[in-house]
Amino acid sequence: MNTTAVILAGGKSSRMGENKALLPMKEKTNIAKIADELEKVTKQLLIVTNTPEDYRFLGYPMTTDQYLGLGPLAGIHAGLSSSGTEVSIAVACDMPFIHAGIAQEMLDAADGYDAVIPEIEGRLQPLFAVYKKSCLPVLTSCLDNHVLKVREFLAVITVKIMKEQDFRLYEEQPHLFSTSFFNMNMPEEYHQAKQLEEELGLLNKNERTIKE
Numbered sequence: 001m002n003t004t005a006v007i008l009a010g011g012k013s014s015r016m017g018e019n020k021a022l023l024p025m026k027e028k029t030n031i032a033k034i035a036d037e038l039e040k041v042t043k044q045l046l047i048v049t050n051t052p053e054d055y056r057f058l059g060y061p062m063t064t065d066q067y068l069g070l071g072p073l074a075g076i077h078a079g080l081s082s083s084g085t086e087v088s089i090a091v092a093c094d095m096p097f098i099h100a101g102i103a104q105e106m107l108d109a110a111d112g113y114d115a116v117i118p119e120i121e122g123r124l125q126p127l128f129a130v131y132k133k134s135c136l137p138v139l140t141s142c143l144d145n146h147v148l149k150v151r152e153f154l155a156v157i158t159v160k161i162m163k164e165q166d167f168r169l170y171e172e173q174p175h176l177f178s179t180s181f182f183n184m185n186m187p188e189e190y191h192q193a194k195q196l197e198e199e200l201g202l203l204n205k206n207e208r209t210i211k212e
Contacts, residue, residue: 003107005038006079007031008072008127009049009093010065015185021093022054023190026197030096032058040100044085048078067143072127073153077139080131092127096193097179101169106130106162114157120164120181126150128181
């Protein structure tokens, strides 16, 4: 499926106190880590940001919000409007452990739907989800009328909800699945992410050793 990966980097990071997209992880910035994982699914990446000078070092195409200050729906709208493909996988810039396998499973389930949204531990995850350009008229209407709650937008499009048990990765690699929806908005969550990164690195190293 021809797909664009849209990284939403338009937030103010007010709770973090600094740009969470640019926070250093083990080997590179958080947003570069996310982009590397998404490139396993598609080479067509697009960054939605209102401060493009911050992200020129990545070398990816960028676009800005057409509706400034209206939150995640405005970011999704900007990404879908600028995307060169019918289907996009949208990812928030504060999710350092997204997994390409989850993205691919959502894309595989997208036929016949405007969007595919995970529901993990009873909570919808609209910022690691699949959207199609068919969403744009509804998105535009919501933003024009300042209807900014994601649930209200999802209520008027055709959505496929995927729960934990719908993902192969949930059964095959539960430790990876459980962290894939981790997001960090505050400094203590960033510190937790750094600890998780170390733990995941050790798990992956042990798995490679066993296979060898």
